[in-house]
Amino acid sequence: MASNRKRPIAHSIYKRVILKISGESLKGNSAFGIDPEVLRYLAMQIKEAAQMGTQLALVLGGGNFWRGEEWEARGMDRATADYAGMLAILMNALALQDALEREGLITRAMSALDVQAVAEPYIRRRAISHLEDGRVVLFAAGIGNPYMTTDTAAALRALEINAEVVLMAKYRVDGVYDSDPHKNPNAKRFTHLRYIEALNLHLEVMDATALSLCMDNALPIIVFDLFTPGSLSRILAGEPLGTLIALDGETAAAKGYASPADTQRR
Numbered sequence: 001m002a003s004n005r006k007r008p009i010a011h012s013i014y015k016r017v018i019l020k021i022s023g024e025s026l027k028g029n030s031a032f033g034i035d036p037e038v039l040r041y042l043a044m045q046i047k048e049a050a051q052m053g054t055q056l057a058l059v060l061g062g063g064n065f066w067r068g069e070e071w072e073a074r075g076m077d078r079a080t081a082d083y084a085g086m087l088a089i090l091m092n093a094l095a096l097q098d099a100l101e102r103e104g105l106i107t108r109a110m111s112a113l114d115v116q117a118v119a120e121p122y123i124r125r126r127a128i129s130h131l132e133d134g135r136v137v138l139f140a141a142g143i144g145n146p147y148m149t150t151d152t153a154a155a156l157r158a159l160e161i162n163a164e165v166v167l168m169a170k171y172r173v174d175g176v177y178d179s180d181p182h183k184n185p186n187a188k189r190f191t192h193l194r195y196i197e198a199l200n201l202h203l204e205v206m207d208a209t210a211l212s213l214c215m216d217n218a219l220p221i222i223v224f225d226l227f228t229p230g231s232l233s234r235i236l237a238g239e240p241l242g243t244l245i246a247l248d249g250e251t252a253a254a255k256g257y258a259s260p261a262d263t264q265r266r
């Protein structure tokens with residue numbers, strides 16, 4: 001996988017951010033589980049971001065191993081299936097933590113489920129203190145409750161720790177489109193969307209519970225392709241990459257994103 005060009009390290013415009021990484025991304029090109037090349041790539045991107053002086057907390061998904069809904073459809077009790085999903089997220093957290101530490105980062109994994117042998121329990125004040133001390137924090141096991149998703153965990157944890165933005169990392173999709181860009185060559189990418197527009201479009205990019213939590217609390221979301229090398233750092237440096245989901249055009253303009261009408265054609 002391509003590595004980043006060497007360039008001077010810019011300073012982050014954000015003090016504290018949440019980066020949501022779905023399980024699907026960790027899978028890379030494999031059919032199931034984790035691709036070690038992807039882990040290494042992510043660790044390099046995260047290291048570069050951490051060097052920009054931003055406090056970085058990661059929320060991991062688990063869909064590369066397990067999805068509660070799918071097992072419910074196969075006849076399993078939903079809550080049980082969801083708890084299994086939360087355990088899957090823990091495997092991802094341990095694997096990414098290991099890759100980050102091999103890149104020399106200091107990390108802490110915090111779990112919403114009690115698994116003290118492998119991760120600290122999630123305690124809000126302790127999480128903030130880790131971030132202030134320059135550690136990369138991995139939030140695992142979602143919220144710790146069934147019927148929830150890790151998107152909602154990303155929104156909730158961002159609000160709890162006063163993160164300024166939720167960065168929704170996508171696998172080879174560089175923002176929100178009006179239709180699937182892999183299937184429709186005329187799909188249009190939005191540079192900016194209001195929360196309500198994103199909700200009405202029933203986008204797959206983030207679930208409705210997470211979106212409405214962000215909307216109610218005016219927490220901006222940036223949807224971007226983490227698999228374009230350097231994209232995370234460029235966003236932290238203030239470049240308007242991907243799609244910003246926020247309250248209004250003014251907020252978007254202030255962040256350098258064009259108005260909603262000004263969508264880009266591929």
Ligand code: UDP
Nearest residue numbers: 023061062063067068082085142143148150
């Ligand atoms: N899950 C849950 N509660 C949470 C977070 C996740 O029950 O707070 C379960 C749920 O079964 C879900 C699975 O964990 O299907 C994996 O999480 P998610 O689908 O959000 O992962 P992603 O799509 O980001 O890989």
